[in-house]
Amino acid sequence: MSRPVKGKTPRRPPPKYAPSSQKDPVGVYCRVRPLGLEDEECCIEVISSTTIQLHAPEGFKTNRNGEYKETQYSFKKVFGVSISQVELFEHVAKPLVDNLIHGKNGLLFTYGVTGSGKTFTMTGSPGQGGLLPRSLNMIFNSIGPYQAKRYVFKTDDKNGMEVQNEIDALLERQRRENNLPVPKTTSSRQKLDPEIADMIKPEEAYKADGVDEDSSYSIFVSYIEIYNNYIYDLLEENQEDAIKPKPPQSRILREDQNHNMYVAGCMEVEVKSAEEAFQVFWRGQKKRKVANTRLNRESSRSHSVFIIKLAQAPLDADGDNILQDKNQVSVSQLCLVDLAGSERTGRTGAEGTRIREAGNINQSLLNLRTCIEILRENQMCGTNRMVPYRDSKVTHLFKNYFDGEGKVKMVVCVNPKADDYDETLLVMRFAEMTQEVEVARPVDRPICGFTPGRRHRNQAFKEELSRKLEERGGPIDRDVPSVINHLAHSLPPLPSSELTDPNDDITLPRLIEALQNRHRIRQMIIEEYNKAANMMQSMLQELDGNLISKDNFIHEQNGRLAEREKIIQSNRAEMDRLEKKTKMQEHKIDILQKTTKIYEGDKRSLQQELETRDQRLQREQTDKRRMEQRMHGVVSDTQHKWEKECERRVNAKQLEMQNKLWVKDEKLKQLKAIVSESKTPGRPDPPPRQTQPPQRSSREERLPAKRSASPSPLPTTTPVRQLHRRSRSAGGEKWVDHKPTSSLDLGTVLQPVIPNAIQVSAPSEKALSKCDRYVLTHQEVASDGEIQTKLIKGDVMKTRGGGQAVQFTDIETLRQELTTVPGRKRKSSEGAPANGERKDGAWTDVETRCSVAMEMRAGSNMGPGLEHHGITKRRKP
Incomplete structure (x- = not known):
């Protein structure tokens, strides 16, 4: 007997009934x-x-x-x-x-x-x-x-x-x-x-x-x-176990x-x-x-x-x-x-x-x-x-x-x-x-090789045998074996044959009688059996005759069946030919279906690729339109910015030129006054026209003014403006000054002075626990392109969980601005001063006039509302 190879699983037998293709x-x-x-x-x-x-x-x-x-x-x-x-x-x-x-x-x-x-x-x-x-x-x-x-x-x-x-x-x-x-x-x-x-x-x-x-x-x-x-x-x-189930x-x-x-x-x-x-x-x-x-x-x-x-x-x-x-x-x-x-x-x-x-x-x-x-x-x-x-x-x-x-x-x-x-x-x-x-779909089970109707034929044969026995006077309800069994069971039992006395005349006659009775019953059984056998023989002969006739009939039917078999064989041959043709056509259909599937797969892949490219093209077009809109916005913003910058530079240049012309004009007037005074001694000089000098640029204001050769003007006092409180942060509270490391020092005036402040660059719980107020420095670009600084202030409060929270209450803004005041023209209708007031009332000294103009400019730029609306600081004059 061959054994399977070690390490390999033996092949399983095929299933008894193969599943259907339907x-x-x-x-x-x-x-x-x-x-x-x-x-x-x-x-x-x-x-x-x-x-x-x-x-x-x-x-x-x-x-x-x-x-x-x-x-x-x-x-x-x-x-x-x-x-x-x-x-x-x-x-x-x-x-x-x-x-x-x-x-x-x-x-x-x-x-x-x-x-x-x-x-x-x-x-x-x-x-x-x-x-x-x-x-x-x-x-x-x-x-x-x-x-x-x-x-x-x-x-x-x-x-x-x-x-x-x-x-x-x-x-x-x-x-x-x-x-x-x-x-x-x-x-x-x-x-x-x-x-x-x-x-x-x-x-x-x-x-x-x-x-x-x-x-x-x-x-x-x-x-x-x-x-x-x-x-x-x-x-x-x-x-069942009640103790331990x-x-x-x-x-x-x-x-x-x-x-x-x-x-x-x-x-x-x-x-x-x-x-x-x-x-x-x-x-x-x-x-x-x-x-x-x-x-x-x-x-x-x-x-x-x-x-x-x-x-x-x-x-x-x-x-x-x-x-x-x-x-x-x-x-x-x-x-x-x-x-x-x-x-x-x-x-x-x-x-x-x-x-x-x-x-x-x-x-x-x-x-x-x-x-x-x-x-x-x-x-x-x-x-x-x-x-x-x-x-x-x-x-x-x-x-x-x-x-x-x-x-x-x-x-x-x-x-x-x-x-x-x-x-x-x-x-x-x-x-x-x-x-x-x-x-x-499950297939029908195969049946055995016997012809159907076996149980029915057996029952019909028994019924036919009983009917014929009834016609011949035999048993009706019982067949021959049952009759013989009944007779065998009806045999009388043998009496006791034990002899105890030699003079016993009863036991032997009784035994002889019993044996005679059994012999008589045996003869009856033999007669019954012979009768049944004769009946069976006659029936079998009749059946043989019937079988012969049936054999002839069957022979005829077999001839017909042979003819039908030939027809069936020819039909089967035709069916085989058609089945082969059908299989060939099915094979071709399978090839065409596979080819169709391949083409459909290629078509789907190409369609997917086309859709992918269309989507990519649409995304690129959308990105292009979005980029064009963004660039249009950048160009318009840059153009607007440069227009404002050009306008600011032109105004500054015009103001600078006006200031230079005014200085030259003043110098010429002073020179003219000196010349006229030297030509006509003893004649009083006409007072010069009192005109307010235009504001100079910050570059000129930082230059020292040249003293003229004219006598010193009348003493003038510089106007003093009222001091205002710059910020409420100058109080006695303790502050946390949160200033990020990226903040820039722009050099603006009126910087807030925060005493008792803890400076940090990042939020700190430890610093908040020691202070009462909080200020955050934040820088951003304003609408005019300048950098402005915001001071966001708030109060530090205790929370229920033992921590600290900040509630913002105020915002101050520090911003640089360049303000220009255009010069005013003199009025021709201004009259001359009275006699003896030429030197006291006329502003012939350039330094005096510049200092007065500076004080007037400083007074006009600082208002009393700074404390409530936030501080606006400007560049130094």
């Missing part, structure tokens, strides 16, 4: 639960038999305009609040049960928010059985007359079935009845649990069509739950030889009636994890999976016994899944263990949604992403169904109350996405 979408149905209270707000409206509409509740606004949004969702079938359990079963579960009996797998699960009616839909209530009890009732109504005896089918603990003969099955029944008695089949509704007595109604006789009468069937059920991502067997019989053991998932997933070590119970099967289910239902939450009194805390497994094996050629070939056994299963409801822990008020349970439930449902999304993406986009089935036990257990091992259906249960609107939106989106996933 695919069907997942059937998604929607069921709306009635409102609990009549005054509750309803957010779901049934538009048609396939469409529902969601209305946002009052106060829930979904768009930017503040309007309420209405969304419609379409399903395969929508069941309103008035739908019955019978109608729901006919549309949803009945086709799956029909497929189960014909050897095909099925998966049906309910999905929805907590309290939306999933358990009621699956299980039902007394008088209103759900999908599960009605499915069991239909199964046993269909296969009831064709069920095998108990323990004829036996599980092999590897997700397969074996067939035992009648004797082994009988021994198995006796052994289990003696050791572990199996609950007997409940024949009446009174023996059922009162809680489930009305859930199964025998009068609802649903039956599947096309049941194979030449096969024998047996039903096995198992019930598991997935709690906190662990699998537990609800039918496991644990020994044994916790349930978790089960693991395995893969059988056909790559199907199953729960290893799970108990599978063979049932013979719908009542017995539902009784087993109810026994496991009582062990399921439920809890009382704020949303539901008995909220399911786990996912429950009820598996119905149907074993089917064909009969032999005579139609009496089951074939003992394991390869001929067909096993199909129907999984009914009640998923736990998705919920928000904030609404349920969960704490501790409930929070952990809710987290695991939401995580498993999220993983189911992720698998559905990736399946949909792979099918619609042609990708080959790996589906994460192994991330959760729910998806890992049912991965075969989504890979093409059966039909998948889902019932979405929704609660129309307004409190569940957010969760209902997510459920609707998931359901709408799920029905876009396609699952491969």
Whole structure:
């Protein structure tokens, strides 16, 4: 025997039945639960038999305009609040049960928010059985007359079935009845649990069509739950220990030889009636994890999976016994899944263990949604992403169904109350996405090589034999073996043959009489047997004649069949030719489709590149327009600035030239006065015209004035202006002088003097805790282009937390300005002074006139309102 090479995994055998190339979408149905209270707000409206509409509740606004949004969702079938359990079963579960009996797998699960009616839909209530009890009732109504005896089918603990003969099955029944008695089949509704007595109604006789009468069937059920991502067997019989109870053991998932997933070590119970099967289910239902939450009194805390497994094996050629070939056994299963409801822990008020349970439930449902999304993406986009089935036990257990091992259906249960609107939106989106996933259609199971109708032919032969025996005066109700057995059992028993006395004359005559009676009965049996044998021989002769005639008929039919076979062969040849041609055309179509996809991909890439370039061009054009606008603004600002600068320079130059002309004019006048005085001695000089000299520029004001040769003028006093307080910061408070390192010293006059100040370059909590006032020096460019300095002042206050806060109360501005006062022309109407006042009243001294002008200028520029409106300081004269 060859061994596999070490380090390599041996190749797995191919699956028993390859999936079909045809695919069907997942059937998604929607069921709306009635409102609990009549005054509750309803957010779901049934538009048609396939469409529902969601209305946002009052106060829930979904768009930017503040309007309420209405969304419609379409399903395969929508069941309103008035739908019955019978109608729901006919549309949803009945086709799956029909497929189960014909050897095909099925998966049906309910999905929805907590309290939306999933358990009621699956299980039902007394008088209103759900999908599960009605499915069991239909199964046993269909296969009831064709069920095998108990323990004829036996599980092999590897997700397969074996067939035992009648004797082994009988021994198995006796052994289990003696050791572990199996609950007997409940024949009446009174023996059922009162809680489930009305859930199964025998009068609802649903039956599947096309049941194979030449096969024998047996039903096995198992019930598991997935709690906190662990699998537990609800039918496991644990020994109860009051002192130290044994916790349930978790089960693991395995893969059988056909790559199907199953729960290893799970108990599978063979049932013979719908009542017995539902009784087993109810026994496991009582062990399921439920809890009382704020949303539901008995909220399911786990996912429950009820598996119905149907074993089917064909009969032999005579139609009496089951074939003992394991390869001929067909096993199909129907999984009914009640998923736990998705919920928000904030609404349920969960704490501790409930929070952990809710987290695991939401995580498993999220993983189911992720698998559905990736399946949909792979099918619609042609990708080959790996589906994460192994991330959760729910998806890992049912991965075969989504890979093409059966039909998948889902019932979405929704609660129309307004409190569940957010969760209902997510459920609707998931359901709408799920029905876009396609699952491969399962193929029909192969049948054995025997001709159908074996059971029917055997029964017809027995009826024909009984009829002919009746015509010939033989037994009517019993056949020959039963008559012989009756005669054999009617033989008298032999008396005691023990002789104790040699003179005994009673024992020997009694024994002789008994033997004579047995000999007479033996002769009767021989006569009866010969009679039956003669009848059988005559019947066989008649049958032989019939068979000869039938052989002739069959020979004729065989000739016709040969002709038809020739026609069929020619048709098959034509079909083969057409199939080859079709395959060739399909190959060409595939090549064209691939070429089309390549071209479409190139087209999309080129379109994307074109759109990218268009967007880039638009951005460049936008940036160009923005830059043009910015440059226009900069040019206009620069032009305005230079215009103002040119105007300022022209005014300064004009003022400088006027001052020079005025100085020259004064010099000429003084020279003229001296010359005229020297020419005419004794004649008084006319007083010069009193004119106010124009303001000189700051450059000329800094130059010392030249003294003229004229006598000194009259003594004049410099006007004294009233001193004003420069700043309130000169008080006795302690200040924080916050002056950044980037500040410039512009040399302006009237700088604030801040005594008792702590100078800092950055805010300091330590400095603020020692001072009462705060001043911040801030520099910025004014509208005229000059740099101005702002002194922002505030009070330091204590806060409740023990810190300091600054409340700003005043802003002072220090700004440099260049002010010019144009000269005034002399008036010709000014009269001459009186005699003797020539030297006292005339301003002939240039130095005197300049000092007076300077005092007048200084007095006119400093106003009394500086203290209230901020200080405006100018350049030094």
